Amino acid sequence: MTSVRATRVNGSSNSARFVARIHEPGGVIDDLIQRLRDAKSVFVLTGSGISAESGLPTFRGVGGLWRTHRVSELASPEGFARDPVLVWTWYNERRAAHGSAQPSVAHRALAQIEPLFDDFTLATQNVDSLHLRAGSRNVLELHGNLREARCSVCEERRSLEGGMPLEEIEHACGGRFRPQIVWFGESLPQTEWRFAAQAASRADVKLVIGTSGIVQPAASLATGYGAGWVAEINPEETAISNLVDASIRAGASDVLGRVAERLYGGSLSGGRPLSSS
Numbered sequence: 001m002t003s004v005r006a007t008r009v010n011g012s013s014n015s016a017r018f019v020a021r022i023h024e025p026g027g028v029i030d031d032l033i034q035r036l037r038d039a040k041s042v043f044v045l046t047g048s049g050i051s052a053e054s055g056l057p058t059f060r061g062v063g064g065l066w067r068t069h070r071v072s073e074l075a076s077p078e079g080f081a082r083d084p085v086l087v088w089t090w091y092n093e094r095r096a097a098h099g100s101a102q103p104s105v106a107h108r109a110l111a112q113i114e115p116l117f118d119d120f121t122l123a124t125q126n127v128d129s130l131h132l133r134a135g136s137r138n139v140l141e142l143h144g145n146l147r148e149a150r151c152s153v154c155e156e157r158r159s160l161e162g163g164m165p166l167e168e169i170e171h172a173c174g175g176r177f178r179p180q181i182v183w184f185g186e187s188l189p190q191t192e193w194r195f196a197a198q199a200a201s202r203a204d205v206k207l208v209i210g211t212s213g214i215v216q217p218a219a220s221l222a223t224g225y226g227a228g229w230v231a232e233i234n235p236e237e238t239a240i241s242n243l244v245d246a247s248i249r250a251g252a253s254d255v256l257g258r259v260a261e262r263l264y265g266g267s268l269s270g271g272r273p274l275s276s277s
């Protein structure tokens with residue numbers, strides 16, 4: 001399997017086959033909901049944009065992590081070998097931010113609609129655990145998570161509750177504890193990748209939410225597997241906009257909140273509307 005890399009699928013400004021803004025008439029939400037009602041199998045790919053509404057930064061947008069931090073220092077095996085304390089200090093801060101954040105309407109909407117389908121798979125590039133905390137069940141964490149550390153030599157794992165104590169990075173076996181996440185140049189976890197590729201291949205409907213679509217191989221799940229109808233939900237054009245069937249240019253919570261409400265006939269969780277509070 002190919003290792004994680006950032007790549008532009010295309011450099012053009014071609015638009016999606018169908019671009020819609022949520023507030024424009026034209027029935028894009030109606031179309032999406034009808035396709036979901038008809039779908040037997042749904043695949044969702046999410047990126048950091050879905051957690052932006054939980055207050056967490058994305059990677060490449062304004063205020064994005066890779067605008068102010070060096071990928072090679074913080075998200076590569078070489079960077080970790082050079083300065084493990086720097087790397088852990090950064091991931092400890094990120095982990096703390098994840099812990100303070102709350103799942104957004106979009107995270108919760110995906111968890112709400114999952115039981116409506118016999119076959120529903122959510123693959124995420126995010127390491128913030130917000131899908132799990134929102135109640136999603138069939139979640140594939142393609143880039144790992146920040147709940148655990150693992151020894152780079154003997155693979156022993158330890159929980160990251162409270163963060164990684166910097167004085168305990170060195171492991172007794174001679175290895176070092178590292179974050180249980182995938183860095184650039186490394187391969188995705190094999191099981192998660194296989195299940196994600198299979199789910200993407202059999203899906204009737206694919207939703208691609210809050211990702212720039214430039215990190216491979218994750219982005220290829222959106223457009224490279226199967227023949228399902230693909231909609232991206234993203235306020236901005238992305239590297240894969242011209243490969244999807246519909247681009248809904250709006251925030252994830254705005255769209256998914258409506259979708260969940262409509263799929264439940266206007267009432268959710270015993271009549272409580274899905275709100276951002």
Ligand code: OAD
Nearest residue numbers: 047048049052058059060125210211212215234236251252
């Ligand atoms: P990016 O920062 O590349 O893209 C975030 C996307 O979210 C952008 O396309 C935004 O337009 C979109 N976005 C922002 N706010 C949104 C909202 N409210 N609703 C929907 N979309 C919104 O982040 P990712 O695509 O997640 O990998 O990046 C992929 C991978 O690159 C990450 O998993 C990470 C990073 O380097 C590793 O660390 C291996």
